[in-house]
Amino acid sequence: MESENMAENNQNAAAGKAPAKPKPPAPGAAKPAAPAAAKPAAGAAKPAVPAAAKPAASSAGVYKPPVDRPDSNPYGENRVSALGAWFQERFYVLIPVIDYLKKKEVPQHRLSFWYYFGGLTLFFFIIQVLTGLLLLQYYKPTGAEAFSSFVFIQKEVPFGWLIRQVHAWSANLMIGMAFIHMFSTFFMKSYRKPRELMWVSGFVLLVLSLGFGFTGYLLPWNELAFFATQVGTEVPKVMPGGGLLVDILRGGKDVSPETLTRMFSLHVVLLPGLLLLMLSAHLMLVQVLGTSSPIGYKEAGLIKGYEKFFPTFLAKDAIGWMIGFALLVYLAVMFPWEIGVQADPLGSAPVGIKPEWYFWAQFQLLKDFTFEGGELLAIVLFTVGAILWILVPFLDRQASREQRSPIFTILGLLVIAFLVINTYRVYAEYSQL
């Protein structure tokens, strides 16, 4: 198999396609051939260190890095285009990574459909970055100008309305896809050994995505956003030391233009930075650990086969992305988000203030616990629940031993029931207002 791949790679390289693997080292040789300059001279007592590779120190003791790379490019003999050779000389260490990606395979079975939701979440995140950058060209994050710049984007900038609507819809779709992806990996028990950190990094990604939703909500600086942020940032107050957290979030005692500055910087600097870091870890783990199969599927012969990640699975992913894009544009054009009226910090809150749909379940819990200390209890319950949820891969020992774990399946169903019922209750109550 290995030699077949190698032969295939070498043929490709000869045809000027992908770079090939180095020739297998001679028996006993531990490393690929060293550069000629670094080879010890025949009969020399000590291996000669290439002059250029020696870290030269100036008379003042300042370290000067070696000019040449200490190891040679073992792929140098492969025939690639002139441009290919230029990049190969600089990035040859990545060639084994590319070879590895070419080998990655995705199992095919009756639940394979659910593997597309991680890619869809990624797709909507990319749309967010691109449309967010475009919006930034015109948006002004100050109390005095935020709303007018937002109206300007919607009404004056060519296609500005479309970019804003796509950004708003894609945010919702990204979070929706992340939830579907999380529950599908939960029920397939993809979190089990050795993918525990995929689950943990994924959960952090979800929290960061919710943070994007929360901070972005205030940016239009309209009445609805203003009062929803007022209610949302009030929540930590009931916790010990929560008052300080509220002050930090708001930049003062109340929601004000200071809050807008904070939300803006979180939305466009801190959260994207953290999300990119976490996403890199998550996607690297996907590549390193490969895609899991549901428990018992291999043994029961339920795996129909394996398809290459590149290009087969990726091409199917791309079809999913195109469907996602069509849906996004349809929603943005047919169901535009409203502009609203400018926020007036001195005005009174309109009726029906509620957060975005992805916070409704928590919102309803807070509304239900109206008794003395109820809000604090709701926060504690939610925090403990979230901690247990993130620890699922470490708690579900049966799944780690490749045994079915129906208790965790039931737990997942209960969590979904809680989220759906509470979300529906908010919808039913507020749609009548």
Ligand code: HEM
């Ligand atoms: C911004 C959010 C996220 C993005 C962009 C993302 C992206 C991806 C992608 C592209 C894959 C590979 C394809 C697939 O199996 O679907 C994947 C796999 C995975 N993700 Fe995520 N993900 C996100 C959030 C989450 C969340 C919230 C969780 C769970 C808490 C999670 C847990 C996992 C797991 C366990 C796998 C491995 C699946 C397997 O091997 O079968 N991810 N993710």
